[in-house]
Amino acid sequence: xxxxxxxxxxxxxxxxxxxxxxxxxxxxxxxxxxxxxxxxxxxxxxxxxxxxxxxxxxxxxxxxxxxxxxxxxxxxxxxxxxxxxxxxxxxxxxxxxxxxxxxxxxxxxxxxxxxxxxxxxxxxxxxxxxxxxxxxxxxxxxxxxxxxxxxxxxxxxxxxxxxxxxxxxxxxxxxxxxxxxxxxxxxxxxxxxxxxxxxxxxxxxxxxxxxxxxxxxxxxxxxxxxxxxxxxxxxxxxxxxxxxxxxxxxxxxxxxxxxxxxxxxxxxxxxxxxxxxxxxxxxxxx
Amino acid sequence: xxxxxxxxxxxxxxxxxxxxxxxxxxxxxxxxxxxxxxxxxxxxxxxxxxxxxxxxxxxxxxxxxxxxxxxxxxxxxxxxxxxxxxxxxxxxxxxxxxxxxxxxxxxxxxxxxxxxxxxxxxxxxxxxxxxxxxxxxxxxxxxxxxxxxxxxxxxxxxxxxxxxxxxxxxxxxxxxxxxxxxxxxxxxxxxxxxxxxxxxxxxxxxxxxxxxxxxxxxxxxxxxxxxxxxxxxxxxxxxxxxxxxxxxxxxxxxxxxxxxxxxxxxxxxxxxxxxxx
Numbered sequence: 001x002x003x004x005x006x007x008x009x010x011x012x013x014x015x016x017x018x019x020x021x022x023x024x025x026x027x028x029x030x031x032x033x034x035x036x037x038x039x040x041x042x043x044x045x046x047x048x049x050x051x052x053x054x055x056x057x058x059x060x061x062x063x064x065x066x067x068x069x070x071x072x073x074x075x076x077x078x079x080x081x082x083x084x085x086x087x088x089x090x091x092x093x094x095x096x097x098x099x100x101x102x103x104x105x106x107x108x109x110x111x112x113x114x115x116x117x118x119x120x121x122x123x124x125x126x127x128x129x130x131x132x133x134x135x136x137x138x139x140x141x142x143x144x145x146x147x148x149x150x151x152x153x154x155x156x157x158x159x160x161x162x163x164x165x166x167x168x169x170x171x172x173x174x175x176x177x178x179x180x181x182x183x184x185x186x187x188x189x190x191x192x193x194x195x196x197x198x199x200x201x202x203x204x205x206x207x208x209x210x211x212x213x214x215x216x217x218x219x220x221x222x223x224x225x226x227x228x229x230x231x232x233x234x235x236x237x238x239x240x241x242x243x244x245x246x247x248x249x250x251x252x253x254x255x256x257x258x259x260x261x262x263x264x265x266x267x268x269x270x271x272x273x274x275x276x277x278x279x280x281x282x283x284x285x286x
Numbered sequence: 287x288x289x290x291x292x293x294x295x296x297x298x299x300x301x302x303x304x305x306x307x308x309x310x311x312x313x314x315x316x317x318x319x320x321x322x323x324x325x326x327x328x329x330x331x332x333x334x335x336x337x338x339x340x341x342x343x344x345x346x347x348x349x350x351x352x353x354x355x356x357x358x359x360x361x362x363x364x365x366x367x368x369x370x371x372x373x374x375x376x377x378x379x380x381x382x383x384x385x386x387x388x389x390x391x392x393x394x395x396x397x398x399x400x401x402x403x404x405x406x407x408x409x410x411x412x413x414x415x416x417x418x419x420x421x422x423x424x425x426x427x428x429x430x431x432x433x434x435x436x437x438x439x440x441x442x443x444x445x446x447x448x449x450x451x452x453x454x455x456x457x458x459x460x461x462x463x464x465x466x467x468x469x470x471x472x473x474x475x476x477x478x479x480x481x482x483x484x485x486x487x488x489x490x491x492x493x494x495x496x497x498x499x500x501x502x503x504x505x506x507x508x509x510x511x512x513x514x515x516x517x518x519x520x521x522x523x524x525x526x527x528x529x530x531x532x533x534x535x536x537x538x539x540x541x542x543x544x545x546x547x548x549x550x551x552x553x554x555x556x557x558x559x560x561x562x563x
Contacts, residue, residue, distance in 0.1 A: 102369075170406035174469070177364060178420030178476055179396030188423055192410045 041264060045257030053258055058224050058240070064251060068259050070226050074141070074235035075263075077227070078220060079206055081145025086152025086209075087202055093153065094160025094198075099186050110161075116154035122214035124150050129218035141227060141234035144220025148209040155205040163197025164190060200274050207270040211263055213238035237263050312339040315480055315510040316361060321375035323356055325368055330356040333375070334536040336529055343502060343511045345525035345542065347518065349557065353534040354514045358482050361512060362398035363391040380479070396424070399478035403485040405465035407457030407472070414453035416468055420476040435475050442508075443471035444501050463494025470501065474509075481505065483513040487520065499524050518558055522546050530554045 052067045059066025093113075097106050128147040133139055167190050175185040191198065213236075216222070221233035222243060237259055244256035316338035323331040331353045338344050338361075346354045359365035360377060363384060377384045384394050407416045415422075417439050418432045426432060436453070440446040445467040449460070457468055466486060473481060483502070487495040502511055502524050515521050521528055521542065528545040530538045530553075538545060538554045549555045556562050 168406070170402060170404055171408060173364065173367065173400075173402060174406045174408070174472070175419070175423070176367065176392075177362065177395050177400035177402075178423070178472065179392045179394075180420065180423040181392050184423050188419075189408060193408070195410075 037264065041257060041261040044254070045259075045261035048254040048258035049261065053255070053262075057226070058255075061249070066255070068235075068237065068240055068255065068262075070223065071235040071237045071240035071259065072262065074220070074223070074227060075210060075237040077141060077230070077234060078144050078148055078216070078236055079210060081141060081230070082148035082152055082209055083202075083206065085146065085149030086156055086205065089149075090153045090156025090205070091160050091198060091202075093157040094162075095164060095186060095191065097157065097161040098164035099190065110158075113154040113157050117158065120214070121151055121212050122217070124148075125215035125218045128215070133219060136231075138231070139219060139221035139233040141220060141230040141232065144216050144234060144236065145230075147215035147219045148212060151209050151212065151215065152205045155208065156201050159201030159204070160194075160198050163194040163201065166197070167193045196277055200278055203270050203274050203277075207267045210270075211238055211267060213242050217242075312342065314338065315340045315380065316512075317376075317378040317381075318361075319376045319378075321357075321360065321377060322373070323353075323360055323365065324372040325356075326370045330534055331360065332534040334531075335375075336536060336539045338510065338512060339527060340510045341506055341508075342526040343506050343513060343524050344527040344529065345521035346512065346514045346529050346531060347516075347521050347557070348531035348537075349562070350516075351533075352531040354531050355484055357529075357531065358484055358512055358514050359400075361480070361482055362395045362400055364395070364400060366391060396420075396476055397478055398480040398482060399473035399476065400482040400484065401466070401469050401473055401486050403488055405462060405469050405489070407460070407465050407468050409456065409458050411457060412454045413449050413457050413460070413468060416457040417471050417475050420472060424476065439471040439475040442474050442505065443467045444497065444504075445471055461494070463490050463497060466490060466494070466498060467501065470498075470505075474505075478509070480510045480512065483511065485514050485516060488516060495520070518546075518560075530557060532557070 052065055053069075054067060054072065055069055056065070056067035057070055058068065093109075097109055101109070124147045128143050128150070132143045132146060136143075171189050171193060172185055175189040176182070180189075216236050216239050220236050220239065222239040223233045223235040225235075227234040241256045241259040241263065244252040244259065247253070314337045318337070319335050321331055321334045322329060334357065346358055348354050356365050360373065361379075361384075365371055373385060379394070379397065383389070407413075408419060411419060414436055417436050418426075421432060421435060437446060437450075440449065445464060448464060449455075449468075452459075457465065460468060466489075470481075470486075486502075487498050490498065499520065502513065505511060506526075513525070525542045527540065528542040529536060530545065530549075530551075532553055538549055538551045540550075545554060546558060549558065
C-alpha cells in the first residue's frame, strides 16, 4: 500500500537503533557506579584486609595495625537487636494489611508506612536520642538497635504485604473450605506460600540498615573496645568507617577503605543470597 | 454416623413433605427457604426456596452472573469471604440453621466440603500432605490415622493408583485433571457430609472431565453433591435434580429429567435449548 511505501525504511531503522542505543547507554550508567565503587574499594581497601583486621581491636592512635573485629561483631549485634523489633512487627503488620483491616484503615496505614519509608534515617537517630538516650542518660546498643529496627518496620511491612497479596485467593478459599480457622489458614497456607518473598524482604531490609550510619551517631555512638553490655555504647562498621575516614591519619584511612569493602561485600552477599532464594520464582507462586 | 440425626429429621419433615405427592419424599440434606443474599447494595440471590435431596446430585445451571456461585457458596458460608455480604432467609443443614449466631463458619465448612473451578493444590505441599492438610490443621496428630485417611480419600477420588508411588512429589506436578481429583480427595479427607463443586470441570479436557463425572456418580452413594455447571449436557448426564437460576432468581427446580424434557417455565426451555445465555 501507498502509506507503507511512503514510510522510509532506512529512517525507521535509524530510529530503532537510536532508541535501543540510548536504552543500552542508560543501562550502562546504572551499572557503572556499582562497578566504580567496587573497583575503588578493592584498590584502596584490599591491601588493608588481613587476618588482624577480622580478629583485632582498633590500635591506639599512632600504633600500626589493629583491626575492626569489635565493629563487625557490633554491627551483627545491632542487626540482631533491630531484627528482633523490625521483623515481627513488620511481618505481622504486613499480614494485617494484606489479610485483615478495612480498605479505609489499610490505605491510611499504607500511606503512613510510605511516609515512614521516606523519612531521612538521621531523623530516627535524633528521635531515639530524644526518647531513649536522654531518658536513660547514655548511649547504648539498645538505642542503636531501636533506631535501626524502626527503619526496618515500614520496609518489611510493605514487602510482606505485597508478597502476601500475590498469593492467589484460591489457596485461602481451599483452606477455609476445609474448615481451617482463619489464622491457621494465614499462618500455614498463605505465609508458607509467600515465605520466600517474606524472607527476601527481611534480608533486603537487613542489608539496607546494615550500612546505615546516621541513625547510630546519636544512639549506638561507637566504641573502640568490646561492648560488654548492651546498655553500653557499641561499635558498628559504618560508624567506624565514618570515624576513621574523617580522621587525619593515613593508616586509619586505609582501614576505613577496608571496612567499607567488608561492608559492601556483606551487603553484596545478602543480595546474592536473595537471588538464590528467589531463583525459579516464575515456577513457584511467589 | 449421620444415621440417627437423619432419621430424626425425616420424622420431623415427612408430614410437610409428603403432603402434596403420594410418593415418600427423599431424605433432605439442605432446606433453603426464602434465601436472599446481598453484596453491598447488589442483590445476588432473590428469595430462593428449594430442598436438596441427600445422596443425590443437584446441578445448578444458569447464565453467568445469575447467582449460581453465590448460591452454592451460601451452602457452606464461603460467600461471606466477600466483605459486606448480607443474608435473609434460612439454610438448614440436616435441620440445623447454618446461619444461627452460635454456629462457627469453620464447623459448617468441615461438614460441607467444596471443590473449586480452578484446581488449587497447595504448592508448598506434597501430594500426601495436600490430602491430609485439612485434618492436620484441624488438630489431628495420629500418623496412623492420617495414613489410613490418606489412602481412603485418594481411593475415593480414584487417584490412588496413579499417585501411590509419588505421594512425596509436589501436588502441582500432577496434570490438571489429577490436580482436580487431588482437590476432591483433600475435601473428602475431612469427611464432610456434603460436597459442593463450583464448575469442577470447566478447566479440564473432555477425558479428564469424563473421569470427574464418573467420580461424581460414584461419590453420590456416600455424599450429597451440589454442583454448578455451565455445561447443559453435563448437567443432564450427572445430576438427579436441576435448579435453573436467572438474574438471581430461582426460575425452576425439579428432577433433571423433567427440567430437560418438559420444563414448566419458558425461560428454562429457552436457556436449555440454547436460545439465550
